[in-house]
Amino acid sequence: MRLTKALSPFAAAATLLAAASATAEEFLPDLPVLGAPTPGGTALQTPFTELMREVIFLDNLMLWIIVPITLFVSALLVWVIVFYNRKSNPEPARFTHNTPIEVAWTVVPALILLFIALFTFPALRHQQIMPEADVTIKVTGLQWYWDYEYVDHDVMFSQFMLERDELADFGYTDDLYLLATDTSMVVPVGRDIVLQVTAGDVIHSWTIPAFGVKQDGIPGRLAELWFNAEEEGIYFGQCSELCGINHAYMPITVKVVSEEEYIAWLERQGADFAAAPEWMQRHIEVAQAD
Numbered sequence: 001m002r003l004t005k006a007l008s009p010f011a012a013a014a015t016l017l018a019a020a021s022a023t024a025e026e027f028l029p030d031l032p033v034l035g036a037p038t039p040g041g042t043a044l045q046t047p048f049t050e051l052m053r054e055v056i057f058l059d060n061l062m063l064w065i066i067v068p069i070t071l072f073v074s075a076l077l078v079w080v081i082v083f084y085n086r087k088s089n090p091e092p093a094r095f096t097h098n099t100p101i102e103v104a105w106t107v108v109p110a111l112i113l114l115f116i117a118l119f120t121f122p123a124l125r126h127q128q129i130m131p132e133a134d135v136t137i138k139v140t141g142l143q144w145y146w147d148y149e150y151v152d153h154d155v156m157f158s159q160f161m162l163e164r165d166e167l168a169d170f171g172y173t174d175d176l177y178l179l180a181t182d183t184s185m186v187v188p189v190g191r192d193i194v195l196q197v198t199a200g201d202v203i204h205s206w207t208i209p210a211f212g213v214k215q216d217g218i219p220g221r222l223a224e225l226w227f228n229a230e231e232e233g234i235y236f237g238q239c240s241e242l243c244g245i246n247h248a249y250m251p252i253t254v255k256v257v258s259e260e261e262y263i264a265w266l267e268r269q270g271a272d273f274a275a276a277p278e279w280m281q282r283h284i285e286v287a288q289a290d
């Protein structure tokens, strides 16, 4: 499998790194693909977090504001073109000021912006203020793959895009080319996941559209994002900051599983559970009793 990657000159150096930290693909249950683009689709992806529902609400709200404004401005333009061209209005007016109109076109847009802000700030606050993390994962963007570190469990691995002929081996259909990766970021369903996003060379951007999250990874800085995925399934994203020649070939795969599956997966990665948070202890005890 690695051999095919080695044939690609771009991925050759990266393959060596991947081989060093490669994890066997998880023996996870068959999960439905929930977060992926639809061919020819123009709308936002179906939301699977509260954050994404807020984003979609804002998107719809903006549409109701933008459409009337666009129609109004277009109508004004047509009105001017028809009634104030040289032929229909040969003698133009000479005045330069109209105080009531100037006050109106300052106050009305200000009120519209204030109205938009009223709905935007709560959503922004929700996105930007991190909750207490149930799971903390450090994500590093690199040319052209992702590194993941489960900081509480000493688990680390890289994530590379699958070539077309590798998809079937990993249980993916052909249409998931450019989205599916060799490893997945695995997280438990219904838990607050906090990601620390950074980069090792140039700026990258980590995103899962169905979760409504996107964060630039900037070398030397640590930024955070969080999400709480509501349904077990597979979700895809793609690097969203132009980062070089293979920018289009560093997608992201997240698998959302049950808590039991998550802990079993961690165990298979050789996780250290010494620093396991309280909510995990119960599952670990059950697993160890078996």
Ligand SMILES: [Cu+2]
Binding pocket: 203, 204, 205, 239, 240, 241, 242, 243, 244, 246, 247, 248, 250
């Ligand atoms: Cu990129």
